[in-house]
Amino acid sequence: MARRDYLIGKMGISLLTLLFVLLLDFLLFRVLPGDPVRAVIGRNIRISADVQSSLRAQFGLDKPIFLDQFVDTLGQWARGNLGVSWSQRRPVSEILISKLWNTLLLIGLGQLFSIIFGVMLGLLAGWKRKTPFDIGALTFSLIAWATPTFWLGIILLVSGSAWFGLPTGGIVSPANIGKPLHTVLPDLIRHLILPTLTFTILYLGEYMLIMRSSILETLSEDYILTARAKGMSNFQVLMRHGLRNAMLPMVTIIALNLGFTVSGAIYIETVFSYDGLGNLVQTALVKQDYPLLQGAFLLLAVSVIAANMLADFLYTYLDPRVKAN
Amino acid sequence: MNEKPLLRVRGLTTEFVTSEGAVARALEDVSFDVLPGKTVGLVGESGSGKTTTLMALMRLLPASGRITKGKVWFNDTNLLALSEREMRDYRWKSMAIVFQGAMNALNPVMKVGDQIREAILLHDLMDRGAAEKRVRDLLEMVGIAPARRDQYPHQYSGGMRQRAMIAMALACAPDILFADEPTTALDVMIQAQILQLLKEIQRALGLAVVIVTHDLGVVAEVCDEVVVLYGGKVAEYGSVDRIYNHAQHPYTQRLLESFPDINNPSETLASIPGTPPRLTQLPPGCRFEPRCHVKINRCAEVSPPLLEVEPGHYVACILREGKEANFQ
Known part of the structure; x- marks a missing residue:
């Protein structure tokens, strides 16, 4: 019961947040300079004012921004209609979805490896505190965390392609473009190695540092002493208690990172010419493609909120005290 | 005292390295016996080495501390000579510990019953089904409804947590139970209940108990023998009757005076002036000398040996007469 109440409360807060974000996303692109109708007709000044105003009426732009336009927009968004990209002349939702899978693949793999290795490294470093292993892992993590993304990407790109002959960009080789991804799996994996490695190293540092300090704090707790008094080996104490x-604390950080990285892999995707959301956002920004940007922002906001809800949900399983509050 | 002691502590000495790099001698030459089924009280001020003694006996000192000298005989085994692997078999199975009620001694994210069962399964004492039954029996024994085994520590009250801790300590049927201020941080009614529970369990199971406390009332109520610690050394050691009614060490005498007497309620409480010695800068002579009200000049020069002033009653004070203690 308590868990359900807790989750319902959290969902309510998430919905409010979502509504606020939608409002911002809507407003942001209304206050930017430029008129959609003018953008559509381009430099064709021969279109008369009458036609222009009928176009505005057709798009609903003659109505007041509040509440009519906002409600219209929400209704469109709810039906999955995010508008049409100005630069690509295709529905924004279609473009986003086509890129989303590529990005999820990269982020999913990168996060998976950085979480596994970061947690393991942090756990062992904290456990073997002040040993050469700890100092080595700590130094590596601090450097990894402080390294600029694009720099690490370029270094790995150069060395990986020069020494191991790995591809320098794209998701698949040019010959395989357009084929279903599962049919060209070896090629896909070869293309994923470098961007995934970059992503893993970058996040591994952060996860390792947080896990290390977290385990150090935990190991100083009284129940750890109880566990040792029961006759457990240090390793058993570490794993069980x-x-x-x-x-x-890791769950919170991971969830936040997951949300942000959905569109946050901009640097890595740019360096590796990886055809994902980050690359798309960068292109849309350069071309001032407002509908596309608006759609991308919406997707980002929704994923951040969803990731937070996931964290809250996981918390109720990991920490029974959460339900009590 | 013809019965063979279960635990013989001989010359236990520990050192801690402080964060400033100084060496603190937390315990020096501590010796006492624990007889089967009897209760020994370790009494003293904060920092006198009571808890350190328990931790040293279980070999659970923090990384900054180590045992430098001494022997701990459990039956005929010197625990200090065992490997860590061998020592783990003794923990909980031969000697279990109940921590302070205020401590976060139960894991907050594990069901209480699971934490108790874990100890049983760890030592391979029985299969899962039997262990589960034992968990419920133990909870019932300490007065907790077995149905609450699936609850988490935060769903228990302070007193229940302490009961659960006791149930957990009994899980592997130990020979000796250590209790580190088991009633501190509990309110008076609950304190009395927990003490009562400990006494009942001790009687029912024939357990030996070593209880650490700074509450002389607790000592009088539950202990057979008392070890008074001051600055990491034994000041006085003897039966509870000898200590309470015939205390010979000036510190013990002042300590007893500083407790309220129900027969003389109007009396103002005495306190011992001064503070306990800093363990990194111990005085060369008697550790109590700076605060002692009967000291003579020689007290600041010689460290007093532990004297046997009457059979089974030991005092570390040069003003008393007796032969130097020689523990077997």
Whole structure:
């Protein structure tokens, strides 16, 4: 019962947040300079004022921004209609979805590896505190965390292609473009190695540092002493009593990162010419493609909110005290 | 005292390295016996080494501390000579510990019953089904409804948490139960209940108990023998009757005076002036000398040996007469 109430409360807050974000996303592109109708007709000044105003009426732009236009827009968004890209002349939702899978593949793999290795490294470093292993892992993580994304990407790109002959960009080789991805799996994997490695190294540092400090704090707790007094080996104590408690702060960080990286892999996708959302946002920005940007922002906001809800949900399983509050 | 002691602590000495790099001698030459089924109280001020003694006996000192000298005989095994692997078999199975009620000694994200069962399964004492039954029996024994095994520690009250801790300590049927200020941070009614529970369990199971406390009332109520610690050394050691009614060490005497007496309620409470010694800068002579009200000049120069002033009653004070203690 308590868990359900807690989750319902969290969902309510998420909905409010979503509404606020939608409002911002709507307003942001209304206050930017430029008139959609003018953008559509371009430099064709021969179109008369009458036609222009009928066009405006057709798009609903003659109505007041509040509440009519806002409600119209929400209705369109709810039906999955995010408008038409000015630069590509295709529905925004269609473009976003086609890129989303590519990005999810890259982020999913990158996050998976950085979480697994970051948690393991942090756990071992905290456990073997002040040993050469700890100092080495700490140094590596600090450097990895501080390294600029694009720089690491370029270095890996140059060395990976020069020494191991890995492809320098794209998702598949030019010959395979257009084929279903599962039919060209080896080629796909070869293309994924470098961007995934870049992504993994970048996030691994952050996860390792947080996991290390978290496990150090946990290991100083009284129940750890109880566990040792029961006759457990240090490793048993670490895995049975340390890990789960130390994972609590990690869940928050991971969820936040997941949300932001959906569109946040801009640098990596640009460096590796990876055909994903980040690359798309960058292109849309350069071309001032407002509907496309608006759609991308919407997707980002929704994924951040969804990731946060996921974290809240996981918390109720990891920490029974959450339900009580 | 013809019965063979279960635990013989001999010359236990520990050192801690402080964060400033100084060496603190937290315990020096501590010796005492624990007889089967009897209760020993470790009494003293904060920092006198009570908890350190328990931790040293279980070999659970923090990384900054180590045992430098001494022997801990459990039956005929010197625990200090065991490997860490061998020592783990003794923990909980031979000697279990109940921590302070205020401590976060139960894992907040694990069901209470699971935490108890874990100890049983860890030592391979029985299969899962039997262990599960034992968990419920143990909870019932300490007065907790077995149905609450699936609850988490935050759903328990302070007193219940302490009961659960006791149930957990009994899980592997230990020979000795250590209790580190088991009633601190509980309100008076609950304190009495927990003490009562400990006494009942001790009687029913024939457990030996070592209880750490700074509450002399608790000592009088539950202990057979008392070890008074001051600045990491044994000041006085003897039966509870000898200590309470015939205390010979000036510190013990002042300590007893500083407790309220129900027969003389109007009396103002005495306090011992001064503060306990800093363990990194111990005085060369008697550790109590700076605060002692009967000291003579020699007290600041020689460290007093533990003297046997009467059979089974030991005092570390040069003003008393007796032969130097020689523990077997």
